[in-house]
Amino acid sequence: MEEYFGLRSKLYSHKMFENGKEAKKAKSLKKKVIQKEICFEEFRKCLITKDPIYKKQNMFRTQKHDIYIYC
Numbered sequence: 001m002e003e004y005f006g007l008r009s010k011l012y013s014h015k016m017f018e019n020g021k022e023a024k025k026a027k028s029l030k031k032k033v034i035q036k037e038i039c040f041e042e043f044r045k046c047l048i049t050k051d052p053i054y055k056k057q058n059m060f061r062t063q064k065h066d067i068y069i070y071c
Contacts, residue, residue: 003041013043035058 009019010027024042029038037055046053063066 003040003046004046005040007043007047013040015040027056030057030059 002020003013004012006012010025013022013024015022024034024038024040024043026034026038032052033055038053042053045051056071058069058071061070
């Protein structure tokens with residue numbers, strides 16, 4: 001392992017030394033948002049500057065059998 005940034009429980013990223021692959025985990029975010037919109041450097045920036053990063057995602061929710069779209 002080359003670098004590891006653990007911001008809190010279930011929110012971390014690490015980079016492997018031999019192949020340079022990045023692994024990113026973030027609870028309550030969709031996988032596509034994590035893969036396409038969040039990069040390894042944003043975890044580093046967030047840790048150093050302590051500024052939160054916000055990403056927009058669309059999701060379906062239900063309340064009393066009514067379906068809503070949240071953006």
